[in-house]
Amino acid sequence: MRNSDRSAKIVAITAVVAAIYVVLTVAVPIPAHGPVQFRFSELLNLLVFFNPIFAPGIILGCLIANMFSEANVLMDMIFGTLATVLALFCVRRTKKLYVAAIWPIVFNAYIIGVILMLSLIEPPYTLISFLPFVGSVGAGQTAVMIMGCIVFAILQKKNPKFIQMIRNV
Numbered sequence: 230m231r232n233s234d235r236s237a238k239i240v241a242i243t244a245v246v247a248a249i250y251v252v253l254t255v256a257v258p259i260p261a262h263g264p265v266q267f268r269f270s271e272l273l274n275l276l277v278f279f280n281p282i283f284a285p286g287i288i289l290g291c292l293i294a295n296m297f298s299e300a301n302v303l304m305d306m307i308f309g310t311l312a313t314v315l316a317l318f319c320v321r322r323t324k325k326l327y328v329a330a331i332w333p334i335v336f337n338a339y340i341i342g343v344i345l346m347l348s349l350i351e352p353p354y355t356l357i358s359f360l361p362f363v364g365s366v367g368a369g370q371t372a373v374m375i376m377g378c379i380v381f382a383i384l385q386k387k388n389p390k391f392i393q394m395i396r397n398v
Contacts, residue, residue, distance in 0.1 A: 242398060243286040246273065250290025255297050262299045264345055264362055267369040270294065271333055272377040274313070277320045278329045279381075279395045284317045300348035305341075312340035326381055330374035338367030 230238075253270035254261045261268045270290065276283040291313040298305035312333075319332035342363035350358050385392050 238398075239282065239285075242282055243289060246276075246283050246286025247290035247293065249273065250287055251293045254290070254294035261294070262297065262305070264349065264365050265369065266341075266366060267372060269373060271337075271370060271373045272380065274316060274320055274333045275326065275330060275374075275377045275381055276395065277317045278323065278326055279392060280398055281321050282398055284321070287317060288313055300344055304344050304348065308340055308344055309337075312336040315340075326385075327378050330378050334367055334370045334374055337370045338363045341366045 250270045250273055253273075254268055257269055259267045259269060261270070273283065273287050273290070277287065288310060292306055292310045295305040295309045296302060298309070313336075316333040316336040319336075320329040323329040323332065342359055345362040345366070346354055346359050349362075381392075
């Protein structure tokens with residue numbers, strides 16, 4: 230494959246994945262921002278376990294989706310997207326899918342927890358004011374990652390050709 234063809238393929242994959250992430254975050258009538266969030270789009274993080282080509286689209290989609298944040302938009306765009314970058318970095322380096330699913334939970338729970346605490350409550354900030362945000366974001370993220378592990382485990386077992394296609398994109 231020529232370099233220009235490869236570049237066009239990467240741009241197309243990035244655009245499609247980013248668009249899917251944004252639509253799943255913004256258009257689905259489930260809270261995706263705020264103290265209680267269930268961001269179905271976070272399932273896409275597990276694609277990076279199979280192939281890192283999906284990471285730029287997920288990161289771009291997260292950045293765009295965070296423009297719709299109910300908290301501090303700029304802080305969410307910067308640090309919320311950073312949580313995704315860190316999670317994807319770790320997901321790619323993990324050998325087991327269910328372990329890879331832990332990284333988005335941890336990074337989002339703590340980083341988004343800080344963003345929400347700073348955006349939604351008045352100082353002084355304490356561990357007591359921080360932990361409810363960590364718990365609520367972590368719970369929603371855990372639910373999504375469990376669903377993602379189930380979906381990808383089923384795909385690996387029932388449709389290995391699809392997983393192979395993802396790996397070879």
